[in-house]
Amino acid sequence: MTASSETAGTATASGAGRPEEAGTARKPENAGETGRAVETPGTGGPAPRARTARRLVTGGFVSGAVLAVLAATALTAEEAVPGIPLPGPLVEYGLPVLRVLLDLAAVAVVGLSVLPRLLGFDDEERTEPVLRRARPAAVTFAWAWAVLALAVIVFQTAELNPGTVPTPQMIAEYVNDVGAGQGMLFSAACALAYAGIGLLAVRFGEKVPAELRIVIAFFGLLPIPVTGHAVDSVWHxxxxxxxxxxxxxxxxxxxxxxxxxxxxxxxxxxxxxxxxxxxxxxxxxxxxxxxxxxxxxxxxxxxxxxxxxxxxxxxxxxxxxxxxxxxxxxxxxxxxxxxxxxxxxxxxxxxxxxxxxxxxxxxxxxxxxxxxxxxxxxxxxx
CATH class of the missing domain: 1.20.120 (Four Helix Bundle (Hemerythrin (Met), subunit A))
Structure with a gap:
């Protein structure tokens, strides 16, 4: 889970295409009265406030997560024991960074999937321009989720076989024998399924139910705890x-x-x-x-x-x-x-x-x- 993505082709929240408004910019005082987002004249991009909001939240989220996982990994690193090989720095630090980026991408997919239910459907003139930005962004993050999950499998294989470059056979054996690998593969499959259904949502809008996208996103999250500590107990x-x-x-x-x-x-x-x-x-x-x-x-x-x-x-x-x-x-x-x-x-x-x-x-x-x-x-x- 980068988690920020600028989405091109945004539409104005004021209902573009009205004859009386064609070719003219909305007056600032009207925007203040209605509370609608204001487009920057001549740029076709989102209003500066919206762009600033995206940069603040995504920048803070990604930087906080990456810095925290790097610091925690450094503080909890295992000491070398003579005769027992340890993964190199690329795997030692690369794996947790990939894992946290995967989490961030999955979080973005879930959030963008929940958004239609939060917005409601009783005012499409306002909500549809927002959803037209959210749907392709969700697909992009789903692709990132899938790619990161597959990359995590490769790094997990390398962690289990320190000092060697994972081969396709080693990766296949890891997925076949280790629950963490199977969980990541299932998560990647769910992300790919979401991307496919998300593309349909980009084409057909909310005719593709938001609930379906939410369920698939949550299914992709289910195997992630399997990749952590296992408890051998009746309480497992x-x-x-x-x-x-x-x-x-x-x-x-x-x-x-x-x-x-x-x-x-x-x-x-x-x-x-x-x-x-x-x-x-x-x-x-x-x-x-x-x-x-x-x-x-x-x-x-x-x-x-x-x-x-x-x-x-x-x-x-x-x-x-x-x-x-x-x-x-x-x-x-x-x-x-x-x-x-x-x-x-x-x-x-x-x-x-x-x-x-x-x-x-x-x-x-x-x-x-x-x-x-x-x-x-x-x-x-x-």
Missing amino acids: DPIMISMELHVMGSAAWTGGLIAVIALVAADRELLARTLPKFSRLATLALVLVTVSGLVNGLASMALTRGVELPDAILTSDYGLLVVAKTVCVALLIPFAAHIRFRLLPRVAARQRTAVVAWAAAEITVMGLAYGAAVALTTASMS
Whole structure:
């Protein structure tokens, strides 16, 4: 999961093609009265506010995630043991970066898939221009998701066979024998399926149900927890279900916020209708992500032989990353609360707010949490 993508061919939210408006730019005072996004005259591109919003949220998310995973990987790197080969720096650092970019691409796909349900379909004059940008962007991110998943398989094979360049036979054996490889291959297949259905949505619009795209995107997320730590216990299945709920809740919350801010924030009227719906979704996701994350982390340590709680929380790499991720989620609470209880009433009143800046800060912290989560999948518990 780069996660930013400028989408060409945007249409004005004011209903381009009306005879009385052809060839003329909308007056600024009219734009302020209606709350519609303003196109920059003569450029054909999105209004500067919309472009700035996209850069803030995507830049903060990607940079936060990549920096966090690199720092966590460096801090949790295994010490070399004589006679036991370790993967080289390219694999050691390249694999977690690919994994986190995969997560970011998947989050973008989920968010863009949820967006039609948040926008609603009762005002196509406003919503359709937004969705015409969202649909091809979702297809692009789905392709990126699939390619990154396949690249992760190659790097995972190299990690398992340090000092050698993976051959097609080695990769095939890895996928056949290792659950993590099978999970990544299934995830790539779901991403490709989404790209195909997404192309139909680009052609036929919302005649291709948003629910179908959401389901396929979530199916692609399901195998991702399989690539992390495995717990040999009767509680294995409940913990895996909890992990999958955690991954899906995180993707819906993060991806939904990115999609709303990047594509809707410049239109005050549309934002006033959309943000309250997302706020309810975000509240449920916050509870789900917080509870499932704590349960997963503590249960995985408690059920692993040789790990003693509570000492392992502060003495193991895994425990420290659980703490770091918990701190990130704790930091998200005041950001989310400020947006919901302080800014949302003003957004609903169609007033100018700093919601983009606050959301960008929240999304940057989310990126840090995603980086820590990827490092968590390979961190030592002992």
